[in-house]
Amino acid sequence: MPDLADRFRVAPGSSIRLADLDTRDDAGLTKDQVRDLLDDVQKKMFVLQRRLHAEGRRALLVVLQGMDAAGKDGTIRVAFSSLNAQGTRVVSFKAPTSNELDHDYLWRVHNACPRRGEVGIFNRSHYEDVLVVRVEDLASKETWRRRYDHINAFERLLHDEGTVVLKFFLHLSKDEQRERLLERIHDPERHFKFNPGDFDSRRKWDQYVEAYQDALERCSTDHAPWYVIPADRNWLRNYAVARITLDALERMDPQLPTVKVNVAEAEAMLD
Amino acid sequence: MPDLADRFRVAPGSSIRLADLDTRDDAGLTKDQVRDLLDDVQKKMFVLQRRLHAEGRRALLVVLQGMDAAGKDGTIRVAFSSLNAQGTRVVSFKAPTSNELDHDYLWRVHNACPRRGEVGIFNRSHYEDVLVVRVEDLASKETWRRRYDHINAFERLLHDEGTVVLKFFLHLSKDEQRERLLERIHDPERHFKFNPGDFDSRRKWDQYVEAYQDALERCSTDHAPWYVIPADRNWLRNYAVARITLDALERMDPQLPTVKVNVAEAEAMLD
Numbered sequence: 349m350p351d352l353a354d355r356f357r358v359a360p361g362s363s364i365r366l367a368d369l370d371t372r373d374d375a376g377l378t379k380d381q382v383r384d385l386l387d388d389v390q391k392k393m394f395v396l397q398r399r400l401h402a403e404g405r406r407a408l409l410v411v412l413q414g415m416d417a418a419g420k421d422g423t424i425r426v427a428f429s430s431l432n433a434q435g436t437r438v439v440s441f442k443a444p445t446s447n448e449l450d451h452d453y454l455w456r457v458h459n460a461c462p463r464r465g466e467v468g469i470f471n472r473s474h475y476e477d478v479l480v481v482r483v484e485d486l487a488s489k490e491t492w493r494r495r496y497d498h499i500n501a502f503e504r505l506l507h508d509e510g511t512v513v514l515k516f517f518l519h520l521s522k523d524e525q526r527e528r529l530l531e532r533i534h535d536p537e538r539h540f541k542f543n544p545g546d547f548d549s550r551r552k553w554d555q556y557v558e559a560y561q562d563a564l565e566r567c568s569t570d571h572a573p574w575y576v577i578p579a580d581r582n583w584l585r586n587y588a589v590a591r592i593t594l595d596a597l598e599r600m601d602p603q604l605p606t607v608k609v610n611v612a613e614a615e616a617m618l619d
Numbered sequence: 620m621p622d623l624a625d626r627f628r629v630a631p632g633s634s635i636r637l638a639d640l641d642t643r644d645d646a647g648l649t650k651d652q653v654r655d656l657l658d659d660v661q662k663k664m665f666v667l668q669r670r671l672h673a674e675g676r677r678a679l680l681v682v683l684q685g686m687d688a689a690g691k692d693g694t695i696r697v698a699f700s701s702l703n704a705q706g707t708r709v710v711s712f713k714a715p716t717s718n719e720l721d722h723d724y725l726w727r728v729h730n731a732c733p734r735r736g737e738v739g740i741f742n743r744s745h746y747e748d749v750l751v752v753r754v755e756d757l758a759s760k761e762t763w764r765r766r767y768d769h770i771n772a773f774e775r776l777l778h779d780e781g782t783v784v785l786k787f788f789l790h791l792s793k794d795e796q797r798e799r800l801l802e803r804i805h806d807p808e809r810h811f812k813f814n815p816g817d818f819d820s821r822r823k824w825d826q827y828v829e830a831y832q833d834a835l836e837r838c839s840t841d842h843a844p845w846y847v848i849p850a851d852r853n854w855l856r857n858y859a860v861a862r863i864t865l866d867a868l869e870r871m872d873p874q875l876p877t878v879k880v881n882v883a884e885a886e887a888m889l890d
Contacts, residue, residue: 402811424705433702434695434709434742471705526889533885539878540673547888607810614804617818618797 350375353592356575358568364576366557371521373578375588382587389590390430396594397467399602401435404465406600407511410593411470413479414518415556416546417528418579420471423518426582427590428469437462440471453477453495454502464510474499475515478563483555496566503572512596513572516589517564518579522553621646624863627846629839635847637828642792644849646859653858660861661701667865668738670873672706675736677871678782681864682741684750685789686827687817688799689850691742694789697853698861699740708733711742724748724766725773735781745770746786749834754826767837774843783867784843787860788835789850793824 355375358364377385400408410428412420424438439460448456454474462468478499482492503513520528529546532538549556568574575592579585626646629635648656671679681699683691695709710731719727725745733739749770753763774784791799800817803809820827839845846863850856 421705425703428704431704432696433699433704433707433740434692434711436704436707436709438705438707440705469704529889530886533880533882537875539880540876542878542880542885544885544888547885550889604808605811607813609804609810609813611804614813614815614818615801617815618800618821 350377352588353575353595356577356588356592358564358574358576360569360573362568363565364561366519366561366576369519369576369578371519371524371578371580374581374584377584377587379581379583382583386427386583386587386590389587389594393428393590393594393597394430394432396597396600396602397431397435399604400467400597400600401432401465402604403602404605405510406602407462407464407466407468408593408596408600409462409468409470409506409511409513410589411473411475411513411515412518412589413472413475413516413560414579415520415525415553416543416549417525417532418518418520419582419585420518422582423516423586423589424469424471426586427593428467431467435465436467436469438469438471441473441476454498458502461506461511468511473515474502475563475567479556479559480549482559483549483552496563499567500569500572503567503569507571512600514593514596515568515572515574516592517560517574517576518585519576520579522550524580525550621648623859624846624866627848627859627863629835629845629847631840631844633839634836635832637790637832637847640790640847640849642790642795642849642851645852645855648855648858650852650854653854657698657854657858657861660858660865664699664861664865664868665701665703667868667871667873668702668706670875671738671868671871672703672736673875674873675876676781677873678733678735678737678739679864679867679871680733680739680741680777680782680784681860682744682746682784682786683789683860684744684746684787684831685850686791686796686824687814687820688796688803689789689791690853690856691789693853694787694857694860695740695742698857698864699738702738706736707738707740709740709742712744712747724752725769729773732777732782739782744786745773746834746838750827750830751820753830754820754823767834770838771840771843774838774840778842783871785864785867786838786843786845787863788831788845788847789856790847791850793821795851796821 352375400406412423414420428436444456457474460470478492478495481487506513532542564574564576577585577588623646671677683694685691715727728745731741749763749766752758777784803813835845835847848856848859
């Protein structure tokens, strides 16, 4: 079995060119194989989440980023379908509200972090503050440049205080995005997902690639690694995210709290 | 097929005696039948939740109440297992924090309500403010007595502004609770669920029954009905909650937003 975490992790301190990373890499797996593998991973994820929740001491935070149509929603729906909603907190970050803008950009993110025992999933995240903010000139270069350090320090805090942080960049090719946007255009059932804004970001594709590369290079750390997940094939994308998340849960190895129960005494209390 | 919503709904204005309601009522269904029925209900719930989320105009709030060991956690885990975590918000209400106590008792509840497009599930709720608060004398009689009106007005607000409210009382017998607490005592894997506090509330069983009856009678309304769900059999409990929730979603009949897409124009925007 290939070690997907190893295969897709951005080594801290390395430089990467997204153009060199194959968006159709299947890691030597077939769709048929992955069906069974995913099923097994989901069952184990359910069991470990339950223990994490019962333990109540640590948290897991999964960050999902990617170009439009890369499949952030689909990943949550499929890769994490076995999670118990009690103990799971999904937060979608949209354009900040005026109340949020009245604080620093990490304020709303911190507020949305999972509590001990929870699995948190961010659909977009604080990385937008060095992506869309940079490409769309929503802040000066001086402002967004110093944010990589803030982000690393923030994620270090989360890590040190008991939250395991995993970050997935869903790596979609421009051609595959075209196919997916065409589907949205042609299928009335998907029209509600159609957003002309998706076309804007497509026109600035190269700038986004550059911004992503900087974020991946500067913010892939031992304590909060980035993974570049090939996203042209949904089944590989879902499985890779699920598998790497399960690896992290297995390393955390959450334990049911040991509670000493005096059986005789407890029985006597029951009328 | 029995109409479970009809069967278990507390008719607004009626008076009820929980002792007269069978905690083992199976509604004429068998465990085997229910396995397939639940599977079908869960699939439909997933589809309708997706539409509710896409529609983004209304919300659904499910309130779960019941004595200790009645199965609130299990209901969330099983009855709602098919829900997409993105679009589901589970909130467990515990003893209020000092910050929460610095506000009125509905403040934290209001804050935890689902947003448009979401399914919210309350594991315990504002009803604790007329249950444990009443039985344990945490507020004066004068204080808790006027809360039924607050609660009805609050739920009316939610209803009027687009949130469908369903409230389930998981009706467990004292004998079955005994069996379940014994299991927790004897199974080391369940020791972490053991809480001596559960025994306290058991010793005040009759007072809790009285407090529940008042809440069910005074706060079962057309806009936010209470359902008394027989809870001695987990499979019937899970199915009944899921089925009645699906009924509500079917009545809501959420629609995908209609977005007018000019296909030719959109295609031309794709390079």
